[in-house]
Amino acid sequence: MQPTYLPWMGYFDLMDQADVFVLLDSVQFDKRSWQQRNRIKSPNGELMLTVPVLTKGQFDQRICEVKVDASAHFYKEHFKSIRLNYAKAKYFKDYSQGLEKILNKSHGLLVDMTIEIISWLRNELGIKTELVRSSTLNVDDVKTGLLVKICQAVGADEYLSPLKSRDYIGEGELFVKNKIKLLYHQYNHPQYTQLFGEFVSHLGAIDVLFNEGNKSLSIIHSGRQASLDGSPKEASFRR
Numbered sequence: 001m002q003p004t005y006l007p008w009m010g011y012f013d014l015m016d017q018a019d020v021f022v023l024l025d026s027v028q029f030d031k032r033s034w035q036q037r038n039r040i041k042s043p044n045g046e047l048m049l050t051v052p053v054l055t056k057g058q059f060d061q062r063i064c065e066v067k068v069d070a071s072a073h074f075y076k077e078h079f080k081s082i083r084l085n086y087a088k089a090k091y092f093k094d095y096s097q098g099l100e101k102i103l104n105k106s107h108g109l110l111v112d113m114t115i116e117i118i119s120w121l122r123n124e125l126g127i128k129t130e131l132v133r134s135s136t137l138n139v140d141d142v143k144t145g146l147l148v149k150i151c152q153a154v155g156a157d158e159y160l161s162p163l164k165s166r167d168y169i170g171e172g173e174l175f176v177k178n179k180i181k182l183l184y185h186q187y188n189h190p191q192y193t194q195l196f197g198e199f200v201s202h203l204g205a206i207d208v209l210f211n212e213g214n215k216s217l218s219i220i221h222s223g224r225q226a227s228l229d230g231s232p233k234e235a236s237f238r239r
Helices: 009-016 074-086 092-103 110-125 143-153 163-169 173-177 206-221 234-238
Strands: 020-023 037-042 045-050 130-133 158-162 181-185
Touching: 009 110, 009 181, 009 206, 020 110, 037 074, 037 206, 045 074, 074 092, 074 206, 092 110, 092 206, 110 130, 110 206, 143 158, 143 163, 143 173, 158 163, 163 181, 173 181
Parallel strands: 020 130, 158 181
Antiparallel strands: 037 045
16 A cells, blocks of 8 residues: 555555555655545544645656655644644544654655654554565566565565555456465445544544544454455456
């Protein structure tokens, strides 16, 4: 999975099912994605927090190369928004200092900040999965070929993929050829206690952590569905 800013619950459910979770930071950055932004809840509904980054003249930069726009001074503003909207959450005081410490750092690279937040959330949720950055694996390819090479680099014989990746993975023959079992992650977003009225799904996972504390991981687990077998059927090879 690409490292994203304040990832949602399903991100951590996928992580919790793996022995190794690869943070895909060696692919092209997309400023229209969740790599630099995510949502929290406010009395007026969803509130988007976006990390300003430097992109001018950097059309082909990889995620691991993207620099934070230090001149924007967004760190304190983001935590101020988080504090204002979650100060009354039951477990805010128990967990907020760790996040504030990360946001108060002057990170040069976006990925250094997002992965530090991901690591912090993993630890607070009680997930033990090993995290590896793809940029450290010395592998190069595109799409399915890259995924297979990453699996080989970490010694994996099973790959649990986000369901949306099915669009470009296709039939999965390349996984079969390399003796890697392909599975697709399925997740139904559970409801839990929130502030401010009607439930809103797919927020950053800090929402469940601040509201539900040490029950958060069991709530995340409650949305888990059986993984889909992504291996091609025998008929696929007879076309």
